[in-house]
Structure formats: C-alpha cells, structure tokens
Amino acid sequence: MFKIKHADSTTEARTGELKTAHGIAKTPFFMPVATKLTVKHVTPMELEEMDTQAIITNAYIDSLRPGLDIIKKYGGVHKLMNFHRTIFSDSGGFQTLSDTFLQEATDKGAKFTDPFSGVVKQHTPEQIIQIERELGSDVAMCLDHVPKKGMTAEQVADATRRTHLWAERCKRYHDAHDNKDYYDRRQLLFGIAQGGLDKNLREKSAEFMNKLDFDGVAMGGLCIGEKKEEMFNAVKWQIPHFSKDKPRYLMGVGSPEDIIEAVSLGVDCFDSIYPTQNARHCHIFTSKGTIKLDRGKYREDMSPLDPECDCYVCKNFTRAYLHHLSRSFEWTHHRYLSYHNVYFVVKFVERLRKALDKGEFKDFKKEFLQEYKKMGKDR
C-alpha cells in the first residue's frame, strides 16, 4: 500500500508510492483542495495534465451539497467531478474550528449546523466514516476535534483525548464494514494526531495514532495561525513516533518553503488552499519569490509571471496583460493566476521528488530556498 522508494541520507526526507484504488500517488505530493468538489478556478482535466498526484475534498460538506444521494447515483465523487486519480476526503474535523459549523463537540460526536438549511445535527465518528465510504474517496480521514486558539491547556488536552476516542471508533467502524458494498474497492483510512502546541500531548497523540495501525497518519491542527517555529516543533515532536513505513500527512501546508522544510523532516503528503487563495489576492509564486501582481510596477512588465515556468499562462501572457486583467477585475485573471500558482507548487514538489531520487535533495533545497528568498516579500 505504501512503499518507500528512496530515503535521503542527510535528512528524514524520502520518496515513495502510495497505492490507492485510483492508482499510484508518488510521494511527497501536494493536494489542491476541492472542498465542494471543484478546485477554485482550476478544472480536473488541468489538474491531471499537470500531473497532480491527488486532491482532497470535504466529506461533511459534500454530504450536504450535492448530497449523498447524488454522489451515490454517480458511483462516487471521482465520476461526479471527472477526476481519475487519488481523492482524499477530509472528515469535517476542520469544521470543528468554525463557529459557523460547530455547535458542540462531545464524546458522542460533533454537533454541526448545516449552513445551507440552518438545521443542527449530531455527527458521530461512525456516521462520518459512513459518509466517506459513500463518497467513495480513496483515502478517508478520521473525525478529529481540532483545538482552537485561545483554549486552555485543559481544553486542548480534552480535545486531544476526544480525538483519540473518535479515532478508535472510526477505525473500528471502518474495519467492521467491507468497503466493497459501495464501489468494489478498498478505501484507506488515515488517523489524525493532534495535541495543540504542547510537546507532551503531541508526542502522546502521535504514539496513540501510530498504535492504531492506520493506513497513514496525519498531523492536524497546524498552520492555523501559530508561529512557523511552533508548527515545525509539533512536526518534530510527532514524526519520531510514527512508523517509518506509513505515509505521513501534514494537513494545511502550504507554501513551497514550508513544504520543503517539512519534507526534510519526513513528511510525505500535503494539502492547502494556499496556491489558489494567494492567486485570488494576486500573490503569485515565482522561482525568485512571490510577486504582488496588481501593484503598479507590473503595469509595463513584459515578462511572464515566472520566466522559469513552462505553464500555459507563462507561455502565453505577460505580467502587464495579467496586471491589466486583475486591475480591471476581469474573471479570466483568477483563472490564469490560480492555474499558475497550483502548477508552480505541483511542479515544485515534482522537482523535489526527482532531486530526492537522484540523491540531490540537500543541494536542491539549498538552491531553491536561496532563489526563492532572493526577492523578499513584494507586498
């Protein structure tokens, strides 16, 4: 199911292959986010063309709209959205951070408000896994209770304890149900370790999840406003407690510089809205750092977004033209900028994999960061 291909000699980084019902996803990989069954402004055909290994959707939100009846009628989310590769489904655990969604988290489950109908409904860990099975995603994530900023140490400990309890129930339910009753294929299940920013809780949570013997383990509750150092500390505390032979997924990351750092700590999978969200604010990734394209200084800039990029946007349009579209609030600029940013990150991780396989990761990392930080922030 997961096979390590090459382990770096100087860091914890490794390449591998995650085998799912929809083929091989080469690790490390970055997943664009398709919360409502589409990546914002980017098509599934474009994602396949740029060789995106996997994407992630949101089980809880998909179950509300378009609804499980529609999804099952299609034979699962792949056919519905016309994406033929690996699809992860997040559980709705991320929505425990949101006051719009979460009414109450108890040991029984998460009580969510459906934002479309206003109806409040209890969701047990078992029900969430059932939703994910009906979606037909390749990799289901356990329901977790993500500790919010401002929680007391006691509350964080309690949310972590609850996450463990829920994880056990998710695992038990998933194991007890033959996945073949829906789509005749095996669905993988990943656990999510939490623990806030507390060393002891993070370690214990990693240990706990590791013991449950999931198909993969994730680190959750990070990249949600804490300092970079705090985030990487949590990763460093948890990774040693995970078996080497399971894929490790850092949820919510992100930026090229964070991805490369996390890879060298031993992380294999990532997901984030970072490229698409940045694109919509005209923050564009280039080999020399990000540029803020709607600034006046790009009005006459005849170069492509990134002279080193070979995406269709960089091959066909200039910064000046894209600047014009963004200043004119023309819809096409979102499309071009989102495509470029997603392409940039997907191809960056592809190059990173290749460097690892050739045993050149250390040099690649050094050179990439040197170039990427050259310009400083253009904001």
Added chain:
Amino acid sequence: MFKIKHADSTTEARTGELKTAHGIAKTPFFMPVATKLTVKHVTPMELEEMDTQAIITNAYIDSLRPGLDIIKKYGGVHKLMNFHRTIFSDSGGFQTLSDTFLQEATDKGAKFTDPFSGVVKQHTPEQIIQIERELGSDVAMCLDHVPKKGMTAEQVADATRRTHLWAERCKRYHDAHDNKDYYDRRQLLFGIAQGGLDKNLREKSAEFMNKLDFDGVAMGGLCIGEKKEEMFNAVKWQIPHFSKDKPRYLMGVGSPEDIIEAVSLGVDCFDSIYPTQNARHCHIFTSKGTIKLDRGKYREDMSPLDPECDCYVCKNFTRAYLHHLSRSFEWTHHRYLSYHNVYFVVKFVERLRKALDKGEFKDFKKEFLQEYKKMGKDR
C-alpha cells in the same frame, strides 16, 4: 477584401470571406465580445480552438485601460491578448448610450467621463480613429451617436445627422493616414448606419453610409430594448440600400434565433455578450432551447448540458454536477457555462455556413428553429 462565396437562392443569405490583416474570417460569423481585452471566462486559446472567426474589443475603453502606451509597446492588441485572428474594435459609440460615460454629444464629438479617473474629456471622431489605429485592430468602427430610448423624433434625427457627420470625418481621417505607420498592415473601416426605429431615417442612413464606400457597413442602435419586430424592420429597411459586395454587420445580436433570421435577411457579421451574459445567469443554450440550469429540476439530471454538443464541458460533466457548482457559487461553473454557450453559438454559425454552402439553408433554418423552440422557455 470581401468575397461572396455562395448566395442562397431562397433568401438573402450568403457565405463569404472577409480578408483582414489577420487572415480570412468566414462569413457569416459571430464575434464574442472582449470589451476589456478578454472575453469573460473564456481564453483566447479556447476561442481559436473552437474556430472563432473574429472577436470585438472596445477602443475607447482599451485606451483608458491598459492604455495606449502599453498596447503600442506590445505592437497592438493581438499580441497583448494573444489572439491571432481578426479583431474588430468598436469605437466607444455604444457608450453614448450610457449615462456613466456620456456627458454630451455635439457635432464636435462625444464628451465622455473616464470611469476610472472621473476625468471628463472630449473625443472627436478623428481622435477615436487614431485610437483604433494605435490599437492595431483589423477592423475599426466609426464613432456613432446611438439614439437612446425615450428620445423625441427630433433628437433621433439629430443623432442620426451627427452620426453621418462623424462618419464622414472618420472616413476622411482614416483615408488620410497611412495605417502602415504603426503596424505595417492595412486596417479596414466600417461605417455604422443608425436611424432609431424610423423607416425614413433608417433608409436614409443606410443610403448615406453606403455612399461613403466603407470596407463594410454596420447597423447600430438595435437589440437595445426595442421589440424583435422593430429590430427586424430596421434591418429590412436598411439592407436593400447596402451594396451586395460589402459585408453587413448587425451590432449587438445575439441569440441563435435572431442570428439565423438576420442571416436570411442578408447579414454577415454579428457580435453580442448574449452567450457569456446568459451563462453567468445559468441560461444555457441547447439544441432544444435554453435551460435554466440552477433550477432544482436539474439536481439529478445525469445528461450533458446539450446531448448534441461535443464541447469539452458536455463531454466531461453532467447537468447535475454543473447545477451543484452553480448552486454552490463555485467559480468554475461560470467558466464551464460560458465556454459552452460561446461554443454553442460559434458552432451553430459554422453549421449555418456549411448548410448555406451546400444550398441547404432553408431546411437547416426550418429544422433548427423547430428543435430550438421545442422546449419553450425554461425560466
């Protein structure tokens, strides 16, 4: 410059070829609108792939943003927006209808407010032609004064007189300036006949424009709120006064049923925001009429937007999925729906040309309208 290929024996319809600096545009053709140098939600590559013969931009608005300095730096609008086929430029005459733009129309010219800076500036017909020359469009349109709904007969007559005066000055200025000083290619110039809904004025205006011997003649001030019958009357009054050997352009049209009707009256060129604007409101063209995709009845509809369409949207997605995206306000739905509607109209006109060339126009028109009106309006 314009060559008639096949004239229909039963109607005034004909096929032909309009030769411009960017190749041959087969007539009849429909132009998607790229007011600010992009069609909304559709890329120039997509337009070329679907074999769009020509598009139209707006000279006055382009001169404000991105500005003529940028456009000239690129060597014209084709290179700036990466479209390699025929580009028409409207003059800004359409903006004489808008209170946001027009401050005053006098014989001297149109006094427009720049909506970006708030600055009010006089634009003479000569200055507008100069702008169009600097854009490097293939076909420039004369500045016209479009009579607004609610104008008295006297005001309409005065606007028409002014349109004639301006047309003469546009022609004189265009003739006097060798177009080669910018882009080493000849720019065509079309006159625009006006006349409101008055038979006598329409006839006189057509006669006047015909005499000025433009490269082509347009009928303006139509499809702006008048009745269908009134619009077609104006076309019927004007067409007999145009030489058969010049291309005839009906501005602002439009829908498949109006295009086919106008073609049978002898019209060769069309432009309209109709396909893209309809798409943004989920009005989707199909061979059996328009559907309103965001209605609940499409929630479970597993068929493509139009079962007879071979565009990539129809080949890859269902109504149910696109309904979901539109109800979730996901950006990609605009993109898919706009593409389909533009494709539908461009391919419809292509089929219409082929039917004409084969001498089968009458049957094609009958069958198309029979099918297209089958469903009635789904609103």
